[in-house]
Amino acid sequence: MSVRKQLVLMATVVFGALGNVSLSHGMKQIGAISAARWTEAVSALLNPWVALGVLLLLAFFAAYLSSLSWADLSYVLPATSLGYVLLALLAQWWLHENVTPRRWVGILLISCGVAVVSRAPALTRKSRPEAAQAEVEVTVNS
Amino acid sequence: MNTVHTWTAIAAVVITSTAGDVLISRAMKQVGHVGEVLRRRGLRGLLGMVLTNKTFLLALACMTLSFFSFLVALSWADASLVVPASASLAFVTTAVAAKLFLHETVDRRRWLAALLVCAGVAILAI
Numbered sequence: 001m002s003v004r005k006q007l008v009l010m011a012t013v014v015f016g017a018l019g020n021v022s023l024s025h026g027m028k029q030i031g032a033i034s035a036a037r038w039t040e041a042v043s044a045l046l047n048p049w050v051a052l053g054v055l056l057l058l059a060f061f062a063a064y065l066s067s068l069s070w071a072d073l074s075y076v077l078p079a080t081s082l083g084y085v086l087l088a089l090l091a092q093w094w095l096h097e098n099v100t101p102r103r104w105v106g107i108l109l110i111s112c113g114v115a116v117v118s119r120a121p122a123l124t125r126k127s128r129p130e131a132a133q134a135e136v137e138v139t140v141n142s
Numbered sequence: 143m144n145t146v147h148t149w150t151a152i153a154a155v156v157i158t159s160t161a162g163d164v165l166i167s168r169a170m171k172q173v174g175h176v177g178e179v180l181r182r183r184g185l186r187g188l189l190g191m192v193l194t195n196k197t198f199l200l201a202l203a204c205m206t207l208s209f210f211s212f213l214v215a216l217s218w219a220d221a222s223l224v225v226p227a228s229a230s231l232a233f234v235t236t237a238v239a240a241k242l243f244l245h246e247t248v249d250r251r252r253w254l255a256a257l258l259v260c261a262g263v264a265i266l267a268i
Contacts, residue, residue: 004177020221020225021221023213023216023221024216024220024221027213027216027217028217030217031217032217032218041210041213041214041217042210044213044217050213064166065166065170065176065192066176066177068166068167068170068171069170069171069173069174069175069176069179070175070176070177072167072240072244072246072247073163073164073167073236073240073244073246074236074237074240074241074246074248074252074256075252076167077163077232077233077236077237077256077259078233078252078255078256078258078259081229081233081259081262081263084225084226084229084262084263084266087221087222087225087226088222088226088266091220091221091222095220095221095222097220097221097222099222102265103222103265103266105262105265106226106261106262106263106264106265106266107262107266108262109258109259109261109262109265110258110259110262110263110266111262112258112262113254113255113256113257113258113259113262114255114259116251116254116255116258117251117252117255119251124245124246124247
């Protein structure tokens, strides 16, 4: 895999984690939203941390879209799951959430999953679904 | 806020995000390699192709639903619980959906990766 592609995957990881931590920080400032007044979730966008979180998640989204244009979904998701490890670290240092030993075990398992998938090819060879579908349509039309 | 509320919100996040991921993956495969499209049509051409793609717009609707369910869940529980919990289940549901709907080759390595990440994320959540 090219360096550029690896950078795109890395951007997915970093922007995703930072965006989620920022969102969480903002939502904690706002406080619990009751089920009966769920529309308050929309006005949460006015909080600066929530807004920053949204911007970071947009950057995440651009990187994610790019990666999905040249890799399988079942590759991209495990390959970018290091974001959960980063999120746990950021949550501990910044949000002061408690990262227990059990959570560190979870982090280790995720890292193993990433290692396993990152050594396999990123894209299903031959018959891409759209190509297969187009063939079917052509057959039907002719 | 009680756990039933939290897990209901998490379930909503999982279902909508799996549908969103599958649709978005299909849309981007229709658009083609982003780097090449950028070179041939420029940023405006690329944005035009993505934003007028019906599958992409449907995916966006799913992801919007997912996002607001996620915000609600975050207001009830820690981010280090909500994010991993919803994602844990989503790793398995998307692996299954990618095989069924996108006809991806989900080989043993990817199943193993999906299960490891799912287990890891579940342990983070409990």
